[in-house]
Amino acid sequence: MNKRLINLLLLIIILIITNSCIFRVKEYIYVDKTGYWNRVLHTDTRYNFKSNGISDGDRFYSRGRGGLAIHDILDRHPIVGASNHNTYGLIYKPVMSTKMSAVFIGDNFTEISLMTNTNPVRGIFFFPTTFNENFENHRFLTLGFEYSFGSFNEDYTRFITVITGPNAPLYTSGTNSYLVYVDFIGGGSMPSITRIGYWDSYIPTSVGHFYRGNFYVGTNISNINYLWEISSDNSERILPNPFNSDRGIRAIFTFNDFLFVQLYDGLVTYTSDASVWNEATVITPPLRDWRSIDDYLFIYLYDKIFCIGDVFTDPILYELPVANVAGATITSISKFKDDLVLTTTNGIYYKNFDQVMKDKVIKTSESRGNIFNIGE
Numbered sequence: 097m098n099k100r101l102i103n104l105l106l107l108i109i110i111l112i113i114t115n116s117c118i119f120r121v122k123e124y125i126y127v128d129k130t131g132y133w134n135r136v137l138h139t140d141t142r143y144n145f146k147s148n149g150i151s152d153g154d155r156f157y158s159r160g161r162g163g164l165a166i167h168d169i170l171d172r173h174p175i176v177g178a179s180n181h182n183t184y185g186l187i188y189k190p191v192m193s194t195k196m197s198a199v200f201i202g203d204n205f206t207e208i209s210l211m212t213n214t215n216p217v218r219g220i221f222f223f224p225t226t227f228n229e230n231f232e233n234h235r236f237l238t239l240g241f242e243y244s245f246g247s248f249n250e251d252y253t254r255f256i257t258v259i260t261g262p263n264a265p266l267y268t269s270g271t272n273s274y275l276v277y278v279d280f281i282g283g284g285s286m287p288s289i290t291r292i293g294y295w296d297s298y299i300p301t302s303v304g305h306f307y308r309g310n311f312y313v314g315t316n317i318s319n320i321n322y323l324w325e326i327s328s329d330n331s332e333r334i335l336p337n338p339f340n341s342d343r344g345i346r347a348i349f350t351f352n353d354f355l356f357v358q359l360y361d362g363l364v365t366y367t368s369d370a371s372v373w374n375e376a377t378v379i380t381p382p383l384r385d386w387r388s389i390d391d392y393l394f395i396y397l398y399d400k401i402f403c404i405g406d407v408f409t410d411p412i413l414y415e416l417p418v419a420n421v422a423g424a425t426i427t428s429i430s431k432f433k434d435d436l437v438l439t440t441t442n443g444i445y446y447k448n449f450d451q452v453m454k455d456k457v458i459k460t461s462e463s464r465g466n467i468f469n470i471g472e
Contacts, residue, residue: 127171131420136170136444138162146439148244151432152194157213158428158439159190159197164216170432170446176216188238189385189427191246191255196287198246198255205235208246210255210278210287220280220287224259227276227294233262234272237303243347243384247304247311249328254279256311256326258300275300275313275326297332298324305348307355312370314345321345323357325370335370346382351393351407358382362467366408377404377411377466389431392453395470396426401438402459402470413468414456421445 128135138144143162150157155175156167166176188205191198194213201207201221211219224231237258238245246257254277261272275298279291301321302314315324315334321344323335343359350356354366357373362380365373379395387394392403392414401416424440431437436452438445459468 124173132417133420133438133445133447134170135420136446138443144443145441146444147427148189148192149428149430149437149439149444150192150194151430151437153431153433155194156430156432156437157192157194157197158444159192159199160439164197164213166213167432170435170437170444176213189242189244191244191248191257193248193252195252196248196255198244198248198257200236200238200245205238208236208257210280212282212287215286218286220278220289222278222289222292227259227274227292231259231274234259235262236260237273237300243303245303247306249306249311250309253281254328256304256313258303259294271299273299275304275324293330295326295330295332298334300324302345302348305350305355307350312348312355314348316344321359323348323370347384347386349386349388351386351388352391356386358386375466376407377413377468379404379413380467380469381471385428387429389429389436394429396429396438397470398425399423399440400470401426401429403453403456411466413459413470415459416452417455 125136125138128137143160146158146160148159154168156170158165164176165174167174188200196210196212198208198210201209207221207223209219209221224234236245237260246255248255256275256277259274259276274294274296276294277292278289280287280289298315298317300313301316304311304313309328311326313324313326315322320337322337324332325335326332343361343363345357346360347358354368355370356364356366358364360382362378362382364376364379366376367373383395383397392405393407394403399418399421401418403414403416405412405414421438421440424442426438426440428439431449434448435446436449
């Protein structure tokens with residue numbers, strides 16, 4: 097066979113492979129626009145499961161059974177797709193930001209991978225024994241699909257999470273539980289660890305939230321619940337207790353530059369200085385994933401979506417249309433460009449934000465003043 101014929105055959109093979117790859121890319125996702133919400137679906141239905149999502153306005157980042165996906169346009173194939181470090185099942189929510197992600201490796205919660213979104217294939221790995229060899233039988237705390245298992249600081253140089261004792265129930269911390277941290281530098285697209293450590297001062301009851309230079313973590317001391325404040329230099333203090341002793345901390349989040357806390361009885365309180373607290377409203381059942389979008393707080397419960405307006409004056413609870421979302425469990429809410437975007441256990445849903453807000457309705461059932469029950 098002469099060289100010219102060999103080259104011709106090689107060219108034909110390359111064209112066949114290229115065309116087949118293009119065909120797979122075109123068929124990788126499709127958009128169903130027949131319902132109220134547009135649905136972004138995979139042809140391989142296994143990859144419709146999404147565990148979490150977040151947006152920086154220009155790009156939408158999601159993690160799920162197909163690994164990390166980064167979209168600049170939801171109707172198209174993601175501009176970045178990494179199928180390793182998949183997250184699946186409602187057992188936990190991966191930690192996501194627009195810069196970095198943290199995911200569990202395997203299903204026994206004893207290994208975490210921390211990676212940048214620009215290089216989602218390679219990451220740094222750590223285990224309970226990374227922090228102390230005596231943590232051999234410990235595991236990292238998971239809080240289910242509602243709340244991520246850790247938190248980054250503002251400049252993405254520190255990650256905190258919770259290690260819990262071997263006999264603790266799956267979704268709660270207990271004795272022999274520790275708040276741990278990993279300090280790192282980006283080093284281009286590959287982070288590298290600069291320091292690790294843990295605090296044994298108090299038992300953490302939440303994974304924490306970063307606000308104005310400090311991490312805030314729930315803790316319980318002698319059956320009284322407090323906020324535990326940790327600064328970047330590792331100094332710490334327990335804040336004066338604004339809560340009753342029988343009301344644990346369910347969620348910590350930020351809205352309009354205020355620090356918010358929801359307690360297990362549903363009470364939502366806020367502060368600007370971590371000392372004087374104001375009551376905003378009561379939402380039952382208590383939730384863990386609160387999202388600040390424009391002038392509203394968004395929350396979800398299974399396949400229902402709600403938002404709260406006028407939080408600081410006279411809170412109003414609205415319910416959003418979910419006609420064709422029914423049956424899918426929502427795992428995150430974000431605003432991406434002009435759309436409100438939901439990640440769910442059965443695909444990504446999106447709808448023009450202004451239209452959704454125009455179609456919202458006031459939820460009045462079982463509303464008494466500022467007390468709302470969304471569980472009905």
